[in-house]
Structures are given as structure tokens and as C-alpha cells.
Amino acid sequence: MRLVPIECVRDGCYLGKTLFDENGRTLLKEGVKLSTPLIKRIKDIHIYSLYVMDEYSEKEIDDIIKPELRQKSISLVRETFNNVERIYSNLHNSSLNKNKKNILLKQKEEYLSSIHGLAEELLENILSNKNIMINLVDIKTMDAYTYQHCVNVAILSLVLGIGLQLQKHELLDLCIGALLHDIGKVFIPKEILLKEGPLSYSEFEIMKDHPKKGYSYLKTVHNISSFSRMVVLQHHEREDGLGYPDGKKSSKINKLAKIVAVADVYDALTSDRPYRRALCPNEAFEFILGNAGSMFDYDIVKAFTKILVPYPEGTIVKLSNGDICAVENTPPDYPLRPEVKVIKSQNESSVGSLISLVKELSLVILSIEYEV
Numbered sequence: 001m002r003l004v005p006i007e008c009v010r011d012g013c014y015l016g017k018t019l020f021d022e023n024g025r026t027l028l029k030e031g032v033k034l035s036t037p038l039i040k041r042i043k044d045i046h047i048y049s050l051y052v053m054d055e056y057s058e059k060e061i062d063d064i065i066k067p068e069l070r071q072k073s074i075s076l077v078r079e080t081f082n083n084v085e086r087i088y089s090n091l092h093n094s095s096l097n098k099n100k101k102n103i104l105l106k107q108k109e110e111y112l113s114s115i116h117g118l119a120e121e122l123l124e125n126i127l128s129n130k131n132i133m134i135n136l137v138d139i140k141t142m143d144a145y146t147y148q149h150c151v152n153v154a155i156l157s158l159v160l161g162i163g164l165q166l167q168k169h170e171l172l173d174l175c176i177g178a179l180l181h182d183i184g185k186v187f188i189p190k191e192i193l194l195k196e197g198p199l200s201y202s203e204f205e206i207m208k209d210h211p212k213k214g215y216s217y218l219k220t221v222h223n224i225s226s227f228s229r230m231v232v233l234q235h236h237e238r239e240d241g242l243g244y245p246d247g248k249k250s251s252k253i254n255k256l257a258k259i260v261a262v263a264d265v266y267d268a269l270t271s272d273r274p275y276r277r278a279l280c281p282n283e284a285f286e287f288i289l290g291n292a293g294s295m296f297d298y299d300i301v302k303a304f305t306k307i308l309v310p311y312p313e314g315t316i317v318k319l320s321n322g323d324i325c326a327v328e329n330t331p332p333d334y335p336l337r338p339e340v341k342v343i344k345s346q347n348e349s350s351v352g353s354l355i356s357l358v359k360e361l362s363l364v365i366l367s368i369e370y371e372v
Contacts, residue, residue, distance in 0.1 A: 001051050002314040005277070006043045008370035009050055011036045016051035021144075024071040048272040056316055056326045056343055064134060064155060065125050073154075076118050077179060078147040083111045085186045088217065112180075112221050119154070119175035123168070126158050134159055134308045146182060149267055154178035156263035157256075163303040164259070174256045176224060177231025181260055184214025184232065208244045211236055230254040235261050240294045250297065258297040262288060262304055265295070280368055282310035285335070311338050316369040320362075322346060324369055325355065334358050336365070 001016035013034045019027040019042070028042075034052070042050065063070065087104050090096065096104075134156060157178040161171045185193055188210055192203045199207060215233035218224050234257035237243035239250045269284035279287070285308055292301035311317065315327040317340060325340035337357040342350050357363055 001053055001312075002056075002316065003049055003280075003312070004052050004370050006039065006048050006050060009034060009039050009052060010371075011039070013052040013054055016053045018067065019047065019050075020071060021045075024075050046272075048277060056314070064129055064159065065122065069121065069125055070151065073118055073122065073151045073179075074144065074147045076114060077150050078144065080111050080115055081147065081183065081186055083107070084183060084217070087111070088187065109221060109223070112218070113223050115176055115179050116223055119172055119179060122154060123158060123171055123175055126155065126162070145271065145273075146185060149271065150179050150182055152267045153181060153260060153263045156267060157260050159307050160259050160263060160300065160303055161256075163307045164300065170227070170256070173225050173227040174231070174259060177228035177235075177256055178260050178263065180214065180218065180224070180228065181232055181235045181264065182210065182214070183217065184210030184212065187213040187217070208236070212245050227254065227256055231257045231260050233257070235264055237261070238295045239297055243295075253297075255297075258300050262296050262300055266304075266308075281308070281312065282336070282365075282368070285310035305335055306332060308335060310335050311365070311368075316343070317365045318367045318369050319355075320364045320366055323350065323355075328354065331358055 004013075011034065015028055015030055015032045015034055018030045021027050027045075028038075031053075032038075034050075065073075087108050091101060091104055154175050157174050158171060161174045166174065188207060192199065192206055195203070211233050215229055218229050218232060231254065233245070234248060234253050237246065237248040237253045237257065238261075239253075239258075241247050241249040266284050266288055269279045269287060270281060272278045285305075288296060288301055288304060292298045309330045311327045311330060313327055313329060317325055317327060319325060319340070322345070323342050324344035325342050328339045328341050330338040334357075339354060339356045339358075342353050342355065345351055355363065357365070
């Protein structure tokens with residue numbers, strides 16, 4: 001299985017991972033043979049990359065959580081965000097009487113308590129998974145991006161937190177904060193939130209309010225801890241103090257928020273957006289690495305490099321000697337130096353041979369290849 005931009009998916013390929021719509025319903029099942037008209041229909045619904053199976057990438061890549069739990073999580077986050085928006089709107093109705101207001105406040109607690117249960121389920125599922133390396137980029141639909149993003153950030157944050165040896169209660173606070181980190185976007189005008197293009201300066205200033213708006217909304221929710229709320233408030237702060245909303249520097253930023261900051265940026269970079277295409281996992285990996293100490297906490301980035309696989313199994317790469325290879329596996333401590341199998345070479349005798357880039361230091365990966 002390998003991730004391929006939609007433009008490079010060819011007639012006759014087989015779908016490597018089931019596609020879902022924004023409501024979690026199955027669009028196409030894994031294993032479906034892709035035809036040119038079908039590929040066009042997928043692109044028309046704004047899905048711009050697919051996992052495919054081909055002769056070079058027959059290995060399956062398992063998601064770190066069960067597919068049914070991922071879809072349940074996305075649906076629950078969507079429901080929670082929609083209910084938060086509805087309750088907030090109704091609570092600010094000037095004609096609302098005291099009894100109806102109390103009912104809405106009770107509903108607010110109930111809807112947000114469901115996130116607590118979801119966080120516990122995600123944590124248990126990931127703790128039971130012996131392989132906690134991230135080697136899969138989730139395919140997101142444009143309409144459900146916010147909810148899918150929140151779930152992905154929670155999963156990435158949990159794996160990072162486990163790598164940093166956080167206690168179980170810390171992991172739970174981390175997961176709840178990650179699931180809700182963008183809750184403040186509910187209170188941002190839709191024309192800004194859904195704009196198909198870069199934001200203007202004034203629009204971005206409004207968008208930068210979402211951490212404070214989310215934090216303010218959660219302040220009165222009793223079963224959301226102060227640590228989870230700090231994730232919501234501080235996930236856009238930076239080590240160098242150039243983040244927002246308060247320009248906090250390293251020692252003033254909550255550790256859980258620092259973890260979510262890395263997960264948030266990685267998932268955003270590897271997601272297709274209306275105004276730009278997704279980066280490959282290795283490009284996003286190098287961006288995170290290159291901003292250690294300025295945007296991100298150095299120790300958290302160090303832990304991140306140990307749990308992320310920038311070149312998943314099946315990825316087709318071009319080496320500096322011209323060979324075209326398929327990635328076979330990645331050594332845990334050397335994420336940018338995988339073992340590869342030669343599939344095309346000017347030296348025909350080397351086709352089929354394995355190369356360990358940890359040992360062959362004279363060779364480097366030049367690029368990911370999609371058309372072989």
C-alpha cells in the first residue's frame with residue numbers, strides 16, 4: 001500500500017484503504033479496482049490522494065486504531081461541536097427563561113462528558129497496540145476536515161505522550177485537550193472558517209481568537225480538567241514566543257499543549273486544503289524537525305522522530321545513484337534511512353536486492369516517485 005496523489009492514480013489500480021464520506025459512511029471499500037471515471041468522481045468530491053495497492057507495494061499498513069473506532073470518534077466529535085454551537089447560540093438568546101437556560105447548561109455538561117468517554121476508549125485502544133509508530137496519513141474529506149483533524153491530533157498526541165512516558169492520567173487529559181483543541185472554531189464566522197484561500201490579515205486576527213474562545217467556553221465544564229483546557233488555550237503558542245494568543249515563551253507553555261502543537265501542525269501539513277495540497281509525510285517530518293527549538297519544544301520533537309515513519313512501507317523513492325526503490329521497513333532510530341528494495345536500476349543485476357540506507361551512507365533519498 002502506498003499514498004499517491006490523485007493525479008498519479010492509474011486506471012486498474014486497487015484501492016488500498018476504504019474511503020468514507022463526511023458522515024462516516026463507506027464510499028468505496030478497500031480492494032476496489034479503480035477506473036478512470038471512478039478516479040474522476042473521487043477527485044470531484046475533493047479527495048486528492050489515495051492509498052493504492054500495486055505490484056510494488058503489496059504490504060498492508062494497519063491504522064494505529066481500529067477503523068470502526070476512528071469513524072465513531074469522528075462522528076462523536078462532529079456531534080459534540082454541532083451541539084456546542086447550538087447550545088451557545090441558544091444561551092445567548094435574550095428571550096430565554098431561567099428554566100430553559102438551566103436545561104441547556106445541563107446539556108452542555110452531558111455533551112462534553114461524552115468526549116471524556118471517547119478519550120478513555122482511544123487511550124485503551126492505543127495502549128493495547130504494541131506497534132505505536134505512526135506510518136499512516138489519514139485521508140480526509142474537505143467537509144469533515146475539522147472533526148477528522150481533531151481525532152488525528154488526539155491519536156498523534158497520545159502516541160507522542162506514550163513516547164514521553166506520561167502517566168495514564170496525563171495521557172487522558174492530553175487526549176481530551178487534543179480532541180477539543182479546535183472547539184473555539186465553532187465561534188468563528190463561517191465565511192472565515194470555510195474560506196477557500198489564504199486569510200487576510202484582519203481575518204487571521206479573528207481566527208487567532210479561537211483558542212481563547214474555546215478556553216472560555218470550557219471554563220465552567222466541571223469534568224474538563226484545567227490541563228485539558230490549557231491545551232485548548234495554548235496549542236498555538238511557540239517556544240520563541242511568536243505564537244498566539246498570548247505570545248507565551250517556552251517555560252510558560254503547558255507541556256501537554258506543546259505536544260498537541262506538534263501533532264496539530266503535522267496533521268495539518270499532511271492534509272489537503274482548498275488553498276494548498278498536502279505535504280508528503282517526509283516533508284512534514286522535516287518541517288517539524290527544522291523548527292525544533294523555535295516553534296516546537298526540542299525534547300518533544302526528539303520523541304516525535306522516534307514514533308513517526310516518514311517513508312511508510314511501500315513508498316517508492318529515488319536514490320542518489322538513480323535507483324528506484326520500494327521502502328521495506330524503517331529502523332526505529334533512523335527514520336530517514338529506511339531499508340529499500342531496488343525495483344528499477346541501470347544495473348539490472350541489482351534489481352530485487354535490498355539496500356540498508358543505515359549502512360550505505362553514500363546513498364540518500366532524493367525524492368518520492370509516484371509514476372513508476
